[in-house]
Amino acid sequence: MNTNPSSSPKRARQALGIRLRDLRKEAGLTGRQLAMVTGQHYTRISKIENGVQTPTDQDIQEWCRACSADDQVPDLVASLRAVESAYLEYRRQSRAGMKRVLGAHTLQRYDQTSFFRIYEHNVIPGLFQTAEYSAAMLSFWIKFLGTPNDVEEAVGVRMERQKVLYRSGKRFAVLLEEQALRTWFGTAEIQAGQLGRLLELMSLSNVYLGIIPLMTHRVGVPSAGFWILDDALVALETPTASIEVTQPSEIQLYARMFEVLKGSALHGREARALIVKALGELND
Numbered sequence: 001m002n003t004n005p006s007s008s009p010k011r012a013r014q015a016l017g018i019r020l021r022d023l024r025k026e027a028g029l030t031g032r033q034l035a036m037v038t039g040q041h042y043t044r045i046s047k048i049e050n051g052v053q054t055p056t057d058q059d060i061q062e063w064c065r066a067c068s069a070d071d072q073v074p075d076l077v078a079s080l081r082a083v084e085s086a087y088l089e090y091r092r093q094s095r096a097g098m099k100r101v102l103g104a105h106t107l108q109r110y111d112q113t114s115f116f117r118i119y120e121h122n123v124i125p126g127l128f129q130t131a132e133y134s135a136a137m138l139s140f141w142i143k144f145l146g147t148p149n150d151v152e153e154a155v156g157v158r159m160e161r162q163k164v165l166y167r168s169g170k171r172f173a174v175l176l177e178e179q180a181l182r183t184w185f186g187t188a189e190i191q192a193g194q195l196g197r198l199l200e201l202m203s204l205s206n207v208y209l210g211i212i213p214l215m216t217h218r219v220g221v222p223s224a225g226f227w228i229l230d231d232a233l234v235a236l237e238t239p240t241a242s243i244e245v246t247q248p249s250e251i252q253l254y255a256r257m258f259e260v261l262k263g264s265a266l267h268g269r270e271a272r273a274l275i276v277k278a279l280g281e282l283n284d
Contacts, residue, residue, distance in 0.1 A: 014051030016079045020063055021049040027067035037066040055080065078247040109229065110164045114171065117228040117258050121177040123185075124194055125227075126158050127165060128174065128201055133194040134158050136186030165204065173208045175261050181211070181278040188282045195279045202272060210265030211274050220260040228254055 024034050024045075031049070035042035038059075047053035055063070060076045118125050124133065134155045142149050164170055181198075184191050202209050212218070227235045234245035234254045245251060266274060 012079070013054055016055070016076065017049045017051040019076065019079070020055070020060075023064065023067045023069050023072065024049075027069070029067065034063070034066055038062045075247050075249050081246050109233075110161060113229040113232075114169055115230050116170070116172045116174075117255070118172070118174045118225075119222065119227075119258060119261055120175075120180055120225040121222075122179050122183045123225070124176070124180055124198070125174060125225075127162055127172070128198060129158060130190070130193050130197050131155050131159055132190045133185055133197075136190055140185070165201070165207070171206050171208075173210075173258075173262075175210045175212065175258065175265050177212050178214045178274060178278075181275060182281075192279060192282050195275050195282075198275055199272065208267065209271055210262055210267045211271045212261065212265045213274065216264060218261075218264040220257060220264075222257055222261070226254055226257075228258060231255070 024031070029037070031045045032042045034040075035045045038045075039062075040059075044053065048055045048059065057077055057080065060080060061073055064070050064073050064076065116127070118127070123137065126134065129137075135151055138151050138154050141147075142151060165172065181195060198209065201207050224236050228251065229235065231248070231251055232246070234251050236243045236245070245254070265271070
């Protein structure tokens with residue numbers, strides 16, 4: 001798999017061009033006919049379809065109108081937004097320190113979001129982390145990625161973001177695999193503090209916490225953790241990249257997956273019991 005940051009925009013542009021070409025063909029139009037209808041030179045139509053040139057918002061709107069496919073405009077415009085920004089190279093960002101890496105999800109975006117849906121399979125999400133747990137985890141990534149050691153500043157950024165938990169009008173639905181309760185960063189004391197923090201946050205009226213038990217029957221397993229911010233954005237993070245999904249149809253797929261996962265999760269007293277059990281095993 002090619003993770004070169006310059007290759008992703010190219011592939012996204014080519015994929016967008018293919019979708020536009022398919023719309024033209026389904027409408028029974030030649031490239032020259034579409035060019036005539038939209039007032040463009042036919043060579044530009046060819047460049048867009050072959051991923052050589054990036055269309056504008058207006059291009060997409062006029063293209064869809066000519067092909068009687070106005071319902072496709074939102075998804076195609078979202079794809080256009082993704083061409084240059086959907087795949088952000090962590091390595092490139094992290095040259096300025098881990099604080100900048102954490103800047104992938106800005107405070108402004110959190111302020112604009114009303115409903116957070118979060119799924120994590122082996123780590124406690126940043127909004128729920130204690131400072132000690134966050135420092136232990138980020139210290140590993142700083143060393144592994146060879147970034148400047150700004151762990152104190154990075155933890156400060158993460159703690160500042162947690163204020164959103166207590167703001168009016170914000171709701172949080174968080175699903176964790178039980179494995180996340182048992183993945184240690186730092187010492188047993190740090191892990192105990194983190195699990196205690198989860199128990200505290202469960203008492204907030206705007207927070208739903210579900211835990212999917214180990215060794216349980218389930219109908220779906222996602223390949224990575226993901227965050228859904230309202231119905232506007234899905235964010236995924238890997239060790240080397242931050243991926244943002246903005247296509248409405250794809251966001252709907254992640255929302256469906258979240259509901260599937262929620263069906264396998266325990267909540268309330270049963271979820272609390274799993275956390276208490278994990279806490280007790282720290283002392284064994």
